[in-house]
Amino acid sequence: MQTQLLGTSGIEISRLAYGCMRISGSWDRHEVSRDAVRRGIGILETAVEAGYTFFDHADIYGDTTCETIFGEALAQHPSWRDQLIVATKCGIIFPDQPTPGLPHRYDFSYRHIIDSVESSLERLLMERIDLLMLHRPDYLADPGEVARAFTELRAAGKVREFGVSNFRPSLLSALQSALDFPLQVNQVEIHPYHLDCLTDGTLDQCLERKITPMAWSPVAGGKVASGYAPETKADDYEKQVSLLEALDLAAKAYEIGRTVIALAWLLRHPSGIVPVVGSTNPDNIRAASKATDVEMDRPAWYRILRAARGEGLA
């Protein structure tokens, strides 16, 4: 698989990241059996064999079990530690955590960031996280307080590089202005069903600051494969059909599957979008890696954009 650099860090990553959100198969840690752990490790082995070297986590995935499974996989494959770049996120706290009655909330406080990193390091069985992202903007975020936590984690060698996720450009700038080192990533939702980042300044800012955009749910959580069923009577059903037709046309031209074309469409953007592949099916994981071989031409890219917008250009 082709590689690229992570922001301005000099760290080499695979053009596609592998997203670990689904590897435990459950969002409840009590439901994750030993068989599920073995299956999760097998999924990671498939991704490594297929050439992915960049792995995306969050403390909350699988109610913490996705990081734990990754730690077990690393223990079984010690050579992976030097071979793989491991990212994780913090900042989301689900309802009733840590005690019943507490609400769903975001937390970018100094204490929460530091404690989250310590817990992730323990689960991942790693000394240092390669990339730490703040998961979703905390309405009460104080850039100075976040910068204090980041600076301390960096100086202690516990985190190598930092980034954000789901950040609007103005909040990213506010945080950057409090930091002495560059943010390397903004991980955002981008796929043909969600085009906001193309026009809301997010990708412009990545281009300007040489920040790597990571695209989460790059095949819309599977919708690019399946489309809408007609019986859902979705308002935009006609638009969805023409989008799938446009993707199929390009898929035929490049002799590749429809979901792989959707990844290639993201890869074509000059900001160096890194799609975060979330499939747990070995065939789909391997097929996705072929997207980096496609050099999509401008007319093909615009045909998909037009169909995704559901209207022509001005």
Ligand SMILES: NC(=O)c1ccc[n+]([C@@H]2O[C@H](COP(=O)([O-])OP(=O)(O)OC[C@H]3O[C@@H](n4cnc5c(N)ncnc54)[C@H](OP(=O)(O)O)[C@@H]3O)[C@@H](O)[C@H]2O)c1
């Ligand atoms: N920062 C954030 O806020 C945020 C939010 C969500 C996700 N993420 C990250 O993004 C990653 C990817 O998210 P995602 O899993 O929603 O992404 P995705 O790759 O768009 O969707 C994967 C889903 O699509 C299904 N699918 C069906 N047909 C497929 C095909 N032909 N090829 C590929 N997938 C197919 C997969 O099923 P099969 O397994 O059967 O293939 C799987 O359920 C996550 O693992 C996580 O790391 C980040």
